[in-house]
Amino acid sequence: MGKIVKYKIELEVLTPVHIAGADYKSRLNKTEYLFNPMTNELKIIDNNKFIDFLIEKKIVNKYIEDIGNSGNSGHSNKGAEKNKIKKKKLKLSLSNFLREHKLYKDLSKFTKKSYKNLDIEFEDEERKRLNIIKLLTKNAEGKIYIPGSSIKGALVNFLLVDYIVKNRNEFVNEINQIKKELEDFVKKKFNSFKEKMKKLENAEKLINEIQKKILYEKLYDENSDKNIKKFGMSVSDSFKNKRDVKINFYQDIDEKIDHTDDDGKTYLSEIREYIEPKNTFEFDITLDFEMLSKTRLKINDFDDLINSLEKATNYLIENTLELPNELCSQNLILGANTGFHQKTIVHALFNDKNERTQVLKKLIQGRKNKTAYLNNDKNFPRTINRIRKNGELKLAGLVKIRKISEKEVGK
Known part of the structure; x- marks a missing residue:
């Protein structure tokens, strides 16, 4: 040798x-984050906590009706209510849904991570096209x-x-x-x-x-x-x-x-x-x-x-x-x-x-x-x-x- x-x-x-x-964990669709282009603040939603929160508030069916799952969001499969979330066309944006149901005050309960003052510059038209956020590879501990x-x-x-x-x-x-x-x-x-x-x-x-x-x-x-x-x-x-x-x-x-x-x-x-x-x-x-x-x-x-x-x-x-x-x-x-x-x-x-x-x-x-x-x-x-x-x-x-x-x- x-x-x-x-x-x-x-x-x-x-x-x-x-x-x-x-895998799907590296891709966030529009139901999994909130981005404010005016302040360049990004909030990533914890899908499991969010769905649990909606079930507790008894508005999960409204969420399914208005938003549903527009992609591989990684929502939890626990419980019959969660299993109802199928792929369907996005009717409302997540921000509009939260605003309509006055849920912004509860945002901290289902926010996984928040980033402020990101170095992102958009032209007006490009803000409308923002679709996918791709995350870095992480291990089982999230590192x-x-x-x-x-x-x-x-x-x-x-x-x-x-x-x-x-x-x-x-x-x-x-x-x-x-x-x-x-x-x-x-x-x-x-x-x-x-x-x-x-x-x-x-x-x-x-x-x-x-x-x-x-x-x-x-x-x-x-x-x-x-x-x-x-x-x-x-x-x-x-x-x-x-x-x-x-x-x-x-x-x-x-x-x-x-x-x-x-x-x-x-x-x-x-x-x-x-x-x-x-x-x-x-x-x-x-x-x-x-x-x-x-x-x-x-x-x-x-x-x-x-x-x-x-x-x-x-x-x-x-x-x-x-x-x-x-x-x-x-x-x-x-x-x-x-x-x-x-x-x-x-x-x-x-x-x-x-x-x-x-x-x-x-x-x-x-x-x-x-x-x-x-x-x-x-x-x-x-x-x-x-x-x-x-x-x-x-x-x-x-x-x-x-x-x-x-x-x-x-x-």
Whole structure:
């Protein structure tokens, strides 16, 4: 067995970071919060306490009639009355319901948490569109943590970016084939959406094959065609924090690469909870250097890992995101709202900005999108997600990781 080393790592948040789970607990709909855009005060409702309160006041049926459940609110299933709450169209807003039944005086009885003077700037029309609030990932105790899968996903993406930027000549055939597939995709008339998607998937498969070549080329089971789905790196969840994590809420803003007849910015109809700068987290990275030696990555020690991350981050920020003055100490971009850039190797494959933009545009426009306004957006791709903080647009998710200690765990 080759050398295996476990590194204790500190992660420092440099610009706001948002990482959310996929379950309903991370999403609040309009029945689960009250937001006052005039004072920027947010109150999150404790649904179980609220429904118990309504049952006690004998107005739960009125609530069901006027509001119901407009989404996955996580209302308690205890009791027959609570089970009556089904999905239905929202008739009244929660604030109007509380006002109509003079319940604002009792708000403290079913408020889970309250935040005042949030740094959120709305244009008048955007206030009306506010719909979803997304919360950070929390453990069973309600404490904020960073999942190891999120950290590892970002690490892998950046290692791929660095390798491809330095070795584009290895992928000339794939690059040309991707362009050809997408040109054919645009020109051809399809008889069905299924046929259209199959053609688009040809280009996507080529992109995925590049990742497999870099990470798994030598890690195949000799008795089958299946590749071994690991390449010598494991990452733990962040440990229990030594102090409370400071958070804030910010509105998402999409800034497009190739805007034409507008300013290229779109205020999205959701607010996310963010970990604020200067918060720190600790976690473990374990590197199996024998497994890593079988990849194309040149990772022989921890310094190699950090150097690769720094080069990839600098490439994305300076050449792709075009933010050379954003910060100078980050070596990773982490979490949601950090854009499409680090989530695809396309940005590393295509050095020319216009060529890269056209490839991304065809890939994204070819897919059905759940958000209606994006389907009609002629200014694709929506590639740079930012937040507005203190009146300025900021790229979210910039972090710095550093080694605290190391321990060899295998020989």
